Amino acid sequence: MKLVGSSMSPYVRRLRLFLEGKSFEFINLNIYSPEGREALARYTPAMKIPVLMDGEQTIYDSRAIHRYLVSTHFPETPMSWHQENLLSLIDAANDSYVILLLSKRSGIDTDADMLIANLQKERIERTLQLLEKSVASGELADWNYPAMCLFCLLDWISFRELEDLSRYTALNTFHQQHLTSPGVSDSDPRLVDA
Template identity: 45%
Template sequence: MYKLYGSTTSPYVRRLRIWLANTQHEFINMQIFESEDRTILITKNPALKVPALEHIEGDKSTLIYDSRVIYRYLVEQLNYASLSWEQENQLTLIDSVNDSLVQMFLLSKSDVIADTEKLFFKLQKERVNNVLAELNEHVERGKFNSWNYPAICLFSLIDWIEFRSLHNLKGLSALLDFHQENAPRIEVTATDPRM
């Protein structure tokens, strides 16, 4: 039995929920900043981050942290094909934007004003702009035409950006078209954080 711990608003959790749509698992929705769920979270992931996966087989329980590691673990458990090196690089690009935007989002929730003259903010914005432009080109070249794990991760990122109003995607028409084309998928609508 697989138990996925996370929150409905996390793009890292959502990518796994979408990918696991046809795999039996239990999703435990947590309010990770509230003390009760935080107490549970620390027992599932000492890094206090979501997602965390618990794989229960009989009396044995295995805990796996981080969406990318969870994906690799499940691929091995379910005997699926591994990602190519190109796909691994795509995930690195997607994760770099996700990580930068998560940090910026948490700072804004902590009432820290983004000062574009400060090195931290300059670096994050530069990374986000460069990588989104690169991903837009990848979509234009058909690199995300298949609905596979990297495409799911890209969709989860773009939808999270839109959901949280984190970045202006104007001019990134391939990314916006990709988002619009995949938004009606049943596993996407079933995991929509706006619900």
């Protein structure tokens, strides 16, 4: 089984954490370098990571990959609809941060009052407020897939210095608590060649 991705991607890291202790090969690409893009194009026309390759089967998108892994190899308690919703909110915030980051890298002033940036910021604010409450009420207390996804988002925000999240006390405590969870230090994007 091969997981195609990048050590920088929070969507890939969540699957590395889920697969911690299992046998798989991690193919680490720099998806913005010419060579990385050429390699990526061999795995997916969508040009997005993660991609899973299991024998003849290829699966795109972290959510589908997680569902595939649970249904074929690593059965676990199915996620409740509430957990599915939490995951959708984590993904919504993550996608919005990616849009803001790529906009900045494209020379767009995301601090300006413009629709595309305002929509992302509003989504981020509202989803983080809800996630703060969810963590505070113990809904993400177990180290399961939704918790891994939230950790990867929070750690990536800190790694990329996207925002100061100190006002979210429960999210901060959650982030600190899981720095020692299985697989976290080995998949740290701050490590060279991680």
